[in-house]
Amino acid sequence: MAYKITDKCIACGTCEQTCPMGAISMGDGKYEIDENTCVECGACEAACPVGAIEL
Secondary structure (H helix, E strand, C coil): CCCEECCCCCCCCHHHHHCCCCCEEECCCCEEECCCCCCCCCHHHHHCCCCCEEC
16 A cells, blocks of 8 residues: 555645655645555655655
8 A cells, every 4th residue: 555645735845855766746736646656665754744645
């Protein structure tokens, strides 16, 4: 199960810069995680300043 970015996302880009797999990209007004690329390392969740990323 990949991480998901919730509606709390403020589109700051921190998660995209942190992801070692390049699984995060800008979607429609917020960032999205490609579940096929995500390895569930948790780097994005730890880096998100507003707690918008959940497993």
